[in-house]
Amino acid sequence: MSDRALDLTPRGTHPWVADQTIRFGVSYYPHPADWNHFITWLKRMEAWGYDSYWNYDHPTDRVDCWNVLAVAATATERMRLGTLVACIYYRSPYLLARAAADIDRLSNGRLVLGLGIGDNVPEFEAMGIPFPPTRERLRAMEETIQIVRGLWSGQPFAFTGETFSASTDGSFLRPVQEPYVPILLAGGGEKVTLRQVAQYADASNMGAHDWIGSAVTEEDIARKFAKLDGYLANFGRAPESVLRSHFAMPLIMGETRAALEKKIAAMNQEKLAWCGDALFAGTPEETIAFYQRLIDCGFRYFLLNILDGDDETIELAGTTVLPAFR
Numbered sequence: 001m002s003d004r005a006l007d008l009t010p011r012g013t014h015p016w017v018a019d020q021t022i023r024f025g026v027s028y029y030p031h032p033a034d035w036n037h038f039i040t041w042l043k044r045m046e047a048w049g050y051d052s053y054w055n056y057d058h059p060t061d062r063v064d065c066w067n068v069l070a071v072a073a074t075a076t077e078r079m080r081l082g083t084l085v086a087c088i089y090y091r092s093p094y095l096l097a098r099a100a101a102d103i104d105r106l107s108n109g110r111l112v113l114g115l116g117i118g119d120n121v122p123e124f125e126a127m128g129i130p131f132p133p134t135r136e137r138l139r140a141m142e143e144t145i146q147i148v149r150g151l152w153s154g155q156p157f158a159f160t161g162e163t164f165s166a167s168t169d170g171s172f173l174r175p176v177q178e179p180y181v182p183i184l185l186a187g188g189g190e191k192v193t194l195r196q197v198a199q200y201a202d203a204s205n206m207g208a209h210d211w212i213g214s215a216v217t218e219e220d221i222a223r224k225f226a227k228l229d230g231y232l233a234n235f236g237r238a239p240e241s242v243l244r245s246h247f248a249m250p251l252i253m254g255e256t257r258a259a260l261e262k263k264i265a266a267m268n269q270e271k272l273a274w275c276g277d278a279l280f281a282g283t284p285e286e287t288i289a290f291y292q293r294l295i296d297c298g299f300r301y302f303l304l305n306i307l308d309g310d311d312e313t314i315e316l317a318g319t320t321v322l323p324a325f326r
Contacts, residue, residue: 008149009235014182014202016080016112017243020300022291022325025052026314027084027247028306029062030071039075041311046079048318049326052112054084054303060126066099073107081107084205084247084303085116085186088140089129093147094166101152101175109177113148114184114205117141138192140164145183145200152180184245188216190227198231203243205303207294221297245301246294252281252307253316267307284320291321 026045030038042053053072055065069081081103086096104111117137118124124131132140143161150157151172158167175181182202187193197204206216206224216224229239252267254260260281264272272279280290291302306313 008146009199010180010202010237010241012179013238013241014179016182017202017241020240022295023051023301024049024317024322024325025054025080025082025301025303026050026306026317027054027056027303028310028314029055029308030068035071038071041314042072042075042079045314045318046076048315049322050079050318051301052080052082052303054082054114057083057086057090058120058123059090060123066103069103069111070106073103073110076107078110080110080112082112082184083114085114085184087116087118088137088144089118089124090127092166093144093164094151096144097148097151097166097172100148100181101173104175104177104181105173109175111175111177112182112184112203114186114203115141115144116186136163138189138196141185141196142200145196148183149180149200184243186247188220188224190224194224194228195231197242198228198235198237201242203245203301204228205245205247207246207248207299218293218297221294221299225298243301244299245303246299247303247305248280249278249305250275250280250307250310251287251304251313251317252279252310253287253313254281254283255316257283263312271307284316287317287321288324291325295325 045053053076055068056062057065065083065086072081091099100111100113117140121131140163143164147159147164147166150159151166151168152174154170154174156168156170159165183200184203184205185193185197185201186205188206194204225244228242232239232242252264254263260283264281282290304317
């Protein structure tokens, strides 16, 4: 079967997306020497009501994200597990589909596959991977989604693209999640990325990003959501069929303003300066107000990026921010 014989646009709304209550997930790296600590905190996050745990795909200086998610799958029972995000160039689409299906099976159908085109040039260089122009990377994203969904179809499938190729006789070991594994696409590019979200994805993620040191404004959000709604209409999809998620990168919390300032003063100042205005730091009251403004903009799902070792923020958000939106 060729890729063109498959309808790759989601029909209806994935159950994970259909739940429009306000939900929060956590993204942070476990310390590679202390897995017991990681497992303990995963269980606490689940008890506090976090909806999901997410891990990055940055293999040059971190534990492989798929290995981390395998640990998380066995340590949790309810939380969804996601990649935020898996770079489409770090594994072939075939191996990406294989790793994702394995985690979905291991977690009994809890995976969200977050994908990105990559933006960390030094990381590409360190791994000996050419860093293509943006247009080429965006095209490769479409090829990746087509291959992954095709391999997961349970049918014979073959695809040959300009960047990637893959095939199966129909025996590819599929995920177990029904109706399918949801796909999240990162980025707010209005010409291509948001169109790809409307055509292929179940969730859109945008917001603050420390790699570029900036955060989207309320005006940006309104414009991008309007653009996304237009693309969705073109593909016959309802606005609520795509979950709108926001990424705070990073979030730092303290019980009081004085405690927060002391905490920030003890952190790596070079790293904090690099984050620019992508960083949000606040007390519980300030953080609740921050997320309320984003809810008013139309976001329904929030991913909290936590700096290494900042367990306090995970706990403060779990015990003060999450209850405020239940």
